[in-house]
Amino acid sequence: MKCFKIEKLSVETNRNVILRDINLHIHNGEITALVGPNGAGKSTFFKALIGDIPYKGKFIYHNSLMPHRKPKIGYVPQKMEIDSSSPISVLDLLSASVTKIPVWVTHTKKVKLSVYKFLSIVKAEHLAEKRLGDLSGGELQRVLLALALNPLPDLLLLDEPFSAVDQTNLEGFYSLVENLVREYDFAAIIVSHDLFLAAKYARTMIFLNHSIQSVGTPEQVFADEKFCQTFPQGIRAEV
Amino acid sequence: MEWTQYLFMRNAFLAIILVTPIFALLGTMVVNNRMAFFSDSLGHSAFTGIALGVIMGLRDPLISMIAFAGIVSISFCIIKKLTRFSPDTIIGVFSATSIALGVVILSRGGGFSKYSSFLIGDILSITSLEIIALSFVLLAVLVYWFLFFNNLFLVSVNTVLAKSRGIKVLMTEIIFVLLIAVIVMVSIQWIGILVINALLILPAAAARNLAMNMQTYNLLAVTISLLAGIIGLILSYYWGTAAGATIVLCNATFFLASLLPELRPLLNTTRT
Numbered sequence: 001m002k003c004f005k006i007e008k009l010s011v012e013t014n015r016n017v018i019l020r021d022i023n024l025h026i027h028n029g030e031i032t033a034l035v036g037p038n039g040a041g042k043s044t045f046f047k048a049l050i051g052d053i054p055y056k057g058k059f060i061y062h063n064s065l066m067p068h069r070k071p072k073i074g075y076v077p078q079k080m081e082i083d084s085s086s087p088i089s090v091l092d093l094l095s096a097s098v099t100k101i102p103v104w105v106t107h108t109k110k111v112k113l114s115v116y117k118f119l120s121i122v123k124a125e126h127l128a129e130k131r132l133g134d135l136s137g138g139e140l141q142r143v144l145l146a147l148a149l150n151p152l153p154d155l156l157l158l159d160e161p162f163s164a165v166d167q168t169n170l171e172g173f174y175s176l177v178e179n180l181v182r183e184y185d186f187a188a189i190i191v192s193h194d195l196f197l198a199a200k201y202a203r204t205m206i207f208l209n210h211s212i213q214s215v216g217t218p219e220q221v222f223a224d225e226k227f228c229q230t231f232p233q234g235i236r237a238e239v
Numbered sequence: 240m241e242w243t244q245y246l247f248m249r250n251a252f253l254a255i256i257l258v259t260p261i262f263a264l265l266g267t268m269v270v271n272n273r274m275a276f277f278s279d280s281l282g283h284s285a286f287t288g289i290a291l292g293v294i295m296g297l298r299d300p301l302i303s304m305i306a307f308a309g310i311v312s313i314s315f316c317i318i319k320k321l322t323r324f325s326p327d328t329i330i331g332v333f334s335a336t337s338i339a340l341g342v343v344i345l346s347r348g349g350g351f352s353k354y355s356s357f358l359i360g361d362i363l364s365i366t367s368l369e370i371i372a373l374s375f376v377l378l379a380v381l382v383y384w385f386l387f388f389n390n391l392f393l394v395s396v397n398t399v400l401a402k403s404r405g406i407k408v409l410m411t412e413i414i415f416v417l418l419i420a421v422i423v424m425v426s427i428q429w430i431g432i433l434v435i436n437a438l439l440i441l442p443a444a445a446a447r448n449l450a451m452n453m454q455t456y457n458l459l460a461v462t463i464s465l466l467a468g469i470i471g472l473i474l475s476y477y478w479g480t481a482a483g484a485t486i487v488l489c490n491a492t493f494f495l496a497s498l499l500p501e502l503r504p505l506l507n508t509t510r511t
Contacts, residue, residue, distance in 0.1 A: 052402040075403035080396055086271065087450035093396060095389075097404050102388035104457040131451060147400075157403075 001064045002028045004071070004155060004187060009057035011041070011048050018044045020211040022057070026155065026187045031178055033192045033202035033218070037230055040209045042191045043078065046157045050075060061154065071155055074148030076141070078159035078191070084133035090143050091115060091128045097147055118150040119143070122176065137161060138169035145173075149180065156181070156188040170194060174201040195222075195231070242476045247363045251482065254365045254429065255468040257373040259438070259486075261380045261422050263464035266443035267457055268415065271395045276327060277315060278419055279436040280334030284311045285427050286341025289354060294344065304424040311337065312416035320409060360431030362472070362482040376422060383418060391415055392453065430483040441490035442467065448497035463493045 004026040011019040018041045026032055034042050048055040050073055061071040082088060092103045094115040101108055107115075119125040122142040127135060135143065141161065148156055158177065165173065174190075174197050181188045189206075192198035198205060199218035207214040207221050207230075214224040221227055222234075242248045269278050288307035292300025311333060319326050345354050390411050393401040398408050419439070427435055446459035471486030478485065 047399055050399060050403045052399050052408075073403050075400055077397045077400050082271075082396060085447055087447055087452060087456040088271075088396070089452035092392070092453045096392050097389075097400075100386070100389060102385055103392065104388060104453045105385070106454075129451075148403075 001062065002154065002185075002187075003062050005058070005060040005062065006049075007058040007060065009045075009048060009055055009059065011044055011053060011055045018210065019048065019055070022208075022212055024206065024212070024215070026189060027204070028187045029182055029185050030187070030203040031174075031181055031201050032187070032189045032204045032206060033198035034189055034206050034208055035192055035195060035198060035221075036208040036213075042208055043159060045208065046075070046159060046189075046191070049073065049155070049157060063154075072151060072153045074153030074156045074186075076144045076148045076156070076158040078161050080132065080140070080144075082132055086131065086133050088132045089128070090119070090124075090130055090132065090135070093132060093143070094118070094128075094147050094150070098150055114150060115146075118146040121149060121180070122146045138165040138173070141165055141173060142176075145177070149184075152184050152186065154186055156186060158188060158190040160191055160193055171197060177201070195234075242473060247365075248472075248476060250365050250367065250370060251362045251472055252469070253370050254362060254373060255472050255486075256465065257370065257377050258422075258426055258429075259442075259464040259468035260461045261377050262426075262438040263442040263446075263460040264380060264384055264457060265415075265419055265422065266439035266441075266464075267446070267460050268391055268395060269419065269439050270443040270447060271392075275436070275440050276330050277416075278423065278439050280330045280337070281308055281311060281416075281420060282423055282427065282432050282435045283334050284308050284337040284341075285357065285424060285432050286345070287337040288341070288424065289357060290341040290344035301424065301428075304427070305421055307337075308420035308424050309417055312420045313413055316409060316412045316416055357427060358431055358433050359481045360427065360429050360435075360483045362429040365429055373425070376425065380418060380422070383414070387411065387414070430486075431481065434483050434487045437487040437490060438464070441487065441494050445490070445494040445497040448494075448501060463490065463497075467493055 006022055006024040006026070009019060009022040010017065022045070034045070036042055044053065047053045049059060063069060091107055091112070095107050095111050096103045098114060099108070099111045101111065116125050116128060119128055122145050124139065124142040124146060127139055127143060132140065177188060177190070178201050190198070190202070192202070199222070202218060205216065205218045205221040206212060207224065207227050209230065213226045214221045269275060284307055285304050288304030289300045291307055292303035295303060297303055315329065315333070318329050342351065345351050390401070390406045393404060393406060394408050394411050401408050423435055430438060442460040442464035445463050446456050450456035450459055467489035468486050471489040472482050474480070474489070475482040475485035
């Protein structure tokens with residue numbers, strides 16, 4: 001039995017409270033969608049779980065088989081700080097994240113094999129030699145997913161980009177993540193900007209606006225009064 | 240060849256072979272991290288470093304230059320992490336303040352001209368002892384480049400992603416900027432405050448236009464930097480010009496040449 005417990009998690013800067021008293025259970029083998037308006041603290045929530053910013057409260061990992069192991073976190077960022085002219089190949093990025101052997105010297109056969117294996121899981125092995133700047137939004141997202149999967153995470157945090165991916169690709173991406181989460185039995189939280197797809201693929205939805213406004217199945221969240229006030233256009237809204 | 244007869248030219252040649260690969264390697268990541276403005280202002284902070292050395296009565300201000308540049312670099316990393324100011328603004332403030340402070344101290348009683356050699360630099364003044372010291376700096380940079388490159392690279396791509404892979408982001412950034420601070424300060428007396436940043440930026444910028452991955456990026460940057468350094472040094476001998484600035488012009492020529500492949504499609508379209 002594996003699960004994540006978040007207890008009374010708060011993030012404050014000296015001026016304001018970004019996250020207040022977050023209490024959650026995250027379950028393995030399913031997608032949890034995190035939705036909320038701009039500036040609601042969704043990315044901050046991820047940064048806290050990763051340990052990039054300090055927080056108050058607890059983030060506990062229960063693993064009955066290996067009780068003392070620290071959880072591995074896979075992270076798919078929303079955007080990358082690279083420009084289109086960057087001489088960074090997909091292989092460079094994926095190798096650098098799994099080995100200490102400097103990517104400017106060589107890519108060893110063993111590392112290459114592992115990188116290609118994970119690229120093939122996201123159906124992107126043909127992109128290995130391409131530069132990151134030459135990838136489409138959808139391709140980059142798949143590559144970043146391959147990075148986050150190697151080594152297999154206990155918790156996948158996915159910050160979905162705004163409108164960088166077209167609708168058909170995005171649906172394919174959600175279904176891919178859904179399959180992976182089931183096949184490898186890990187937990188995934190997706191910051192979703194597409195409520196329709198989030199509702200289709202997530203079993204649990206969290207509506208966040210600095211604190212948790214509503215949590216439950218997508219249907220329960222959509223029926224919540226606070227949710228309807230924030231998103232009067234309903235689930236077709238791009239958030 | 241005529242220039243090889245002189246010891247000072249042979250020493251300068253050795254120095255160029257040691258120093259240009261260091262600048263090229265560090266420069267690849269300076270450009271990746273969009274830190275060109277930072278390294279420029281780091282060079283300017285030498286003014287205050289020299290001034291502090293003068294106040295403390297040091298015969299050679301190198302120690303105070305490195306110390307001050309080190310403090311500037313670490314503060315930059317920490318402030319960038321802690322505040323929401325755009326790094327550009329912080330650097331602009333740092334840069335202007337350190338130039339002004341240095342110039343004010345050094346120009347007391349009209350004595351600034353004594354220090355103007357730092358502006359242009361003189362690579363012909365390099366001694367054998369300094370060349371030995373330089374080879375140790377090159378060794379240190381290479382060791383760092385072997386052990387920590389992948390971490391530095393991931394940090395440059397995305398800091399949160401790097402953190403999620405267990406990388407100590409702030410420490411990685413601090414060690415990197417400290418290395419830049421040391422090599423820039425050590426080399427300023429030979430290259431000159433005015434043009435030193437170009438040695439970091441230009442080889443990497445040229446290599447970037449041609450490279451498809453990190454391997455070719457590093458390789459091209461080092462090659463361009465070495466070639467421009469050697470050609471620039473020899474030209475400066477025959478032209479009787481400042482070596483630092485001549486080397487920078489050679490680098491700039493390589494940069495312009497690196498743009499040609501990108502310009503070709505444009506030229507073809509205008510013709511048709």
